[in-house]
Amino acid sequence: MRLDHTEAERAFRHEVRRFCAQNLPSALRERVRSGMRAEPEGLRQWQNILFRQGWGAPTWPREYGGTGWSPVQIHIFEQETAAADAPPQFHQGLELIGPIIFTYGTVEQKAKYLPRILSGEDWWCQGYSEPQAGSDLAGLRTRAVRDGDHYVVSGQKLWTSYAHVADRMFCLVRTSDEARKQEGISLLLIDMDSPGITVRPFQTLDEQEHVTEVFLDAVRVPESQRVGEEGKGWSYGKVLLDRERALTAALGLRISRLLEHVRALALKTPDAGTTLYQSALFRAKFAQLEIEVQALEHMGLRMLADNVAGVDTGPRGSMLKLRWSELLQRASELWTEALGYDGTCFAPAGPLPGWVPQAQSGPVVAYLHSRVTSIYGGSNEIQRNIIARRALGL
Numbered sequence: 001m002r003l004d005h006t007e008a009e010r011a012f013r014h015e016v017r018r019f020c021a022q023n024l025p026s027a028l029r030e031r032v033r034s035g036m037r038a039e040p041e042g043l044r045q046w047q048n049i050l051f052r053q054g055w056g057a058p059t060w061p062r063e064y065g066g067t068g069w070s071p072v073q074i075h076i077f078e079q080e081t082a083a084a085d086a087p088p089q090f091h092q093g094l095e096l097i098g099p100i101i102f103t104y105g106t107v108e109q110k111a112k113y114l115p116r117i118l119s120g121e122d123w124w125c126q127g128y129s130e131p132q133a134g135s136d137l138a139g140l141r142t143r144a145v146r147d148g149d150h151y152v153v154s155g156q157k158l159w160t161s162y163a164h165v166a167d168r169m170f171c172l173v174r175t176s177d178e179a180r181k182q183e184g185i186s187l188l189l190i191d192m193d194s195p196g197i198t199v200r201p202f203q204t205l206d207e208q209e210h211v212t213e214v215f216l217d218a219v220r221v222p223e224s225q226r227v228g229e230e231g232k233g234w235s236y237g238k239v240l241l242d243r244e245r246a247l248t249a250a251l252g253l254r255i256s257r258l259l260e261h262v263r264a265l266a267l268k269t270p271d272a273g274t275t276l277y278q279s280a281l282f283r284a285k286f287a288q289l290e291i292e293v294q295a296l297e298h299m300g301l302r303m304l305a306d307n308v309a310g311v312d313t314g315p316r317g318s319m320l321k322l323r324w325s326e327l328l329q330r331a332s333e334l335w336t337e338a339l340g341y342d343g344t345c346f347a348p349a350g351p352l353p354g355w356v357p358q359a360q361s362g363p364v365v366a367y368l369h370s371r372v373t374s375i376y377g378g379s380n381e382i383q384r385n386i387i388a389r390r391a392l393g394l
């Protein structure tokens, strides 16, 4: 990948910058800037704005409505949208199930689902984890039994992000107990308004309700909603997880932006007669983080270039996911530190009735939420196991 941009690439950067300045809703920008994550409505809105510009799917091929951009253009787009404090595009439809549908789906599935993902009309949730199947995902027990041209699905999913606002769920189900447990798993696309689905949101450490339990009680799903072959869902699922890890790496760019917010805040926070930013201890931590984040960005760029060139990137997605999560946690911790006494306005002991996190507690919310990044998409212990096995041959 070349990093010295051509004239056309520089023009493209200006185009993206101008577009963001003119089209990113200010409420969304302020929310992201404060450290609060965008609400689903805001994310749908931003997705639709990008879609109308023809930029709905930066990483998809053109034939499915993607931009067909080069890795350099994708990188420029990510840099500029991060610098504008636009929210990251919600990835579960766009980057997880969308590519599976255009790779393994039927003509009908492609025609029905891809345009609605692009426009932001459909919100997808990921129904993989279960109470006894997180790291050991192949142990999942939600069962799909054939009944004519339908499956009847029963079981429970856990930690399903945003299922309470989702239109559809891509769901791993057990269709057979014979052979290895990985071979009896299929991937179904389930409408969330199907009879028999109950969604129960619950609160997390950051006092937001964005994860849920999903109960499936004899939910009838047409066979035409199965992606690919019966019993092959595990292999499609693994492709998704690899993609998810690689994508989280692209978010490394956003840590740099977060550090700019940290610097701006620390320059205003009083400390021993001067500002926190002048404190040697704070500056040492800040500089160390900046260096490591730059290294992460370059790891991400190499991975992106290799992905597009069709080079096997082995376990590098796991390495990036691991580093990204650790650096994001450290950066958001520093942001909270830069709040000084204002950090205490968050009430971690539990919300008071009617209490809603305020913008000034955004960095605290961001810090608490960042704990999840070393758990979801495969915990950091699992990533270390993958690296040990695939990179070190242990």
Ligand SMILES: Cc1cc2nc3c(=O)[nH]c(=O)nc-3n(C[C@H](O)[C@H](O)[C@H](O)COP(=O)(O)OP(=O)(O)OC[C@H]3O[C@@H](n4cnc5c(N)ncnc54)[C@H](O)[C@@H]3O)c2cc1C
Pocket (backbone or CB within 6 Å): 125, 126, 127, 128, 129, 130, 131, 132, 133, 134, 135, 136, 158, 159, 160, 161, 162, 204, 211, 372, 375, 376, 377, 378, 379, 380, 381, 382, 385
């Ligand atoms: C906020 C949040 C959002 C999520 N969103 C979704 C979602 O949208 N869809 C979805 O399907 N899932 C989602 N998840 C689930 C997530 O993928 C799982 O939590 C994760 O895979 C870990 O599984 P578990 O919670 O069952 O923990 P466990 O697998 O029970 O692990 C518990 C601990 O043991 C460690 N451990 C387990 N096995 C090993 C091993 N072999 N070697 C070393 N250490 C090990 C783990 O690292 C962890 O520290 C979400 C989770 C969270 C917290």
